[in-house]
Amino acid sequence: MNENVKVAIIGSTGYGGVELIRLLASHPRAAVTSVISSSSAGAPIAEGFPHLSEIRTDVLDDVDPALIMSKADLVFLATPAGVAAKLVPSLLEAGLKVIDISGDFRLKSRDSYETWYKKEAAEQQYIDQAEYGLAEVYGDRVKGKDFISNPGCYPTATLLGLVPAIKAGYIDPATIIIDAKSGVSGAGRGASLGTHYSELNENFKAYKVNKHQHIPEIEQVLSDAAGCPVITTFTTHLVPMTRGIMSTMYATIQGGRSLEDFISLYRHYYEGRRFVRIRNAGIWPATKEVWGSNYCDIGFAVDERTGRVTIVSVIDNLVKGAAGQAIQNLNLMMGWDESLGLQFVPAYP
């Protein structure tokens, strides 16, 4: 698989879709040949997004599998929950490769999806076909596949911070507590009461406590890593900033492991994976240090007094948490270097 690829984006007027357009503009082997909208077909995309005017002079296409097939080889879906479940079968049947950024194909159990997402689940055969693309953990399974389910933003930050320690038995999986915070672009472009300026500015609030739809996704992967069922406490918070996720995780240490043990375990686990950066002792990652990039930065502290480890993991929700990891999965699918088109230095300050 050494050919270049033509790409269509469904949901290209949303934050995830627009970020895909931005990142793919500098991809050496992928060209966006169709930007798609269910509500504004026929309108020039640069009309709504003047920052794209140099690179996109085209109009938005309708959601039509035959039209997409005539223009593209692969389609990204950056659509609200429930949309991909209905669209993906016809896209796959049209012969397109698919990368879905929504949560519709991440959970292997239909019941679990319907419990947590409160929507009708996709058909089981398509759920079974979807490869869950947490790139640094399951990347080997992605190569050559036609259908990837891209992980959620919170799960990406959280799982990259927990999987090595669970797999190595450095922490007790029954003791994990995850305290996560997100910038507001994680909620998408649509306006809502909870995310408008005066509700958000100079405010900091917890939401969906014990009810967040990313809980079963995190537990599915932690259970796979531990080899036994794992349940966690996971609390999300909204921070008055645009981009960024910080996931702070706590667990009881097993086997008397030290801070140096954790740092060296993670450096070994992520060796050769350039998007995960493990911090030296005492240097904590901050969301600004990954802003606009595909990096996930992870730092640790070991508290000998409590016997617990603190793990802090940060990503840009729209890049590593969505469009960037989706492009990383495109690269892995195609057998290319996983960093093609993603070698951005974070914007700082």
Ligand SMILES: NC(=O)C1=CN([C@@H]2O[C@H](COP(=O)(O)OP(=O)(O)OC[C@H]3O[C@@H](n4cnc5c(N)ncnc54)[C@H](OP(=O)(O)O)[C@@H]3O)[C@@H](O)[C@H]2O)C=CC1
């Ligand atoms: N924002 C983030 O940080 C992350 C988001 N995600 C997930 O990615 C997906 C997209 O998120 P995000 O970009 O933030 O969301 P947005 O709300 O910003 O954009 C979603 C887009 O989907 C399109 N859309 C809505 N309904 C339909 C439909 N029936 N058929 C086709 N297109 C439709 C809309 O565009 P139009 O009306 O033009 O069709 C809209 O612009 C969601 O599932 C989200 O949960 C995952 C990880 C991180």
Ligand SMILES: CC(=O)N[C@@H](CCC(=O)OP(=O)(O)O)C(=O)O
């Ligand atoms: C800040 C904020 O509201 N974030 C969203 C993330 C939604 C998301 O990405 O949902 P899926 O991964 O399930 O598609 C939330 O917490 O629901």
